[in-house]
Amino acid sequence: MAKTPRKEQDPEYLSTLERGLSVLRAFDQNRPEMKLSEVAEVTGLSPAVARRCLNTLEKLGYVGRHGRSFLLRPEVLMFGSAFLASMNLEEAAAPHLQAVRDKTGDSSSLAVLSGHEILYLVHVSTNRQIRLGAGVGTRFPIYPTSLGRVLLAYQPDEVIEDYLETANLEKLTEHTVTSKSKLRKSLKQIRSCGYDSAQDELDYGIVSVAVPVFDNEGQIAAAINCSTSTTRVSREELIETRVPLLRQAAGEIEVALRRWPFLVHSIKGS
Known part of the structure; x- marks a missing residue:
């Protein structure tokens, strides 16, 4: 972070x-x-x-x-385009997210932590209309998103505690979890099961599931997700059918990251 x-x-x-x-x-x-x-x-x-x-x-x-x-x-776009071109993100992640999108019809993204937000670095969109659009450079708060909670869950304990002490957890919908004790418990569960899902927390009508992407040292580098409309699939079905696909994609991205260690250094800020 x-x-x-x-x-x-x-x-x-x-x-x-x-x-x-x-x-x-x-x-x-x-x-x-x-x-x-x-x-x-x-x-x-x-x-x-x-x-x-x-x-x-x-x-x-x-x-x-x-x-x-x-x-x-x-x-000003030259700064973002220089990052994307120099870091081989399209080659390292986009094909694997595209494969997830093609198999599911869901949008699929890769994001990293940026302060108290998540930052989308790769996004493969669906042809279906969803309430909340996203793309490369999109930022969302950590706490109401499956991507954000996965990214936070695998941080060192002191980073998690600093976030919980300083973050302003606002109700975005009636389902948004703003209790810091509940969020802390959720982060522990994510470490145990290896994924997280969210429904109607960032906005109504959106359901998502995310898994971590690790570097060669076993530390979290990024997270990837599937996101779609609640009218298409239930949260339970999304977890059952998308988590295996996302884990496969995450493994393939991890192999690609070993080819470009500078990409890991960049997105982790080290």
């Missing part, structure tokens, strides 16, 4: 770079365009610093202007 850098103890930590990246991260689906004052408020930067960051990013081509508002430009 990503940790906040201890910048006050690192003389080589560039606060200016941190501020520029915080400006880029301030834009999202709910804030596609922002005025200078809004960027300053979201990032916690002073208006003067926010302005310098925006002007620099604009000259580099990553930020544009529309009237008095700023917005991201397509050039």
Whole structure:
């Protein structure tokens, strides 16, 4: 799980770079365009610093202007495309997730931990409409997702406890588990059975099941899932029929990861 850098103890930590990246991260689906004052408020930067960051990013081509508002430009995609191209993710994982999708008709994804969220790195979609769309770069909270709980369950105990102490567990539906004691118990069960499932927790009408992907040292590197509509298949049937397919795919991805150890180092942050 990503940790906040201890910048006050690192003389080589560039606060200016941190501020520029915080400006880029301030834009999202709910804030596609922002005025200078809004960027300053979201990032916690002073208006003067926010302005310098925006002007620099604009000259580099990553930020544009529309009237008095700023917005991201397509050039920022080069960072994500460089990661995908250099890490061989499409070759290591996509064919195996595609095979799961072809056999089940469910969407299938690979995700890793990113702070208090999961981050989708590979996604093979279904042709069927589902309530909650996903794709490469999509983020969801850890606690209401089968992917997130699998990823968290295999973390060291101190990481799990830190998450339980600091995470804000909000009710997203009436079925979302927000009790930290229940979540802690679920994580232990996941370690025992090797999978997790979720239904109507992230949003209504969605059921999913996920399994871990381990590196060569037996530590968790990622998780993969199947996700579909509750109108198609029950949670029990999903577990019975998809878990064996996902475990097979996870094994094949683990073999691929041994060919590209730098990919493991990247997604685990070590």
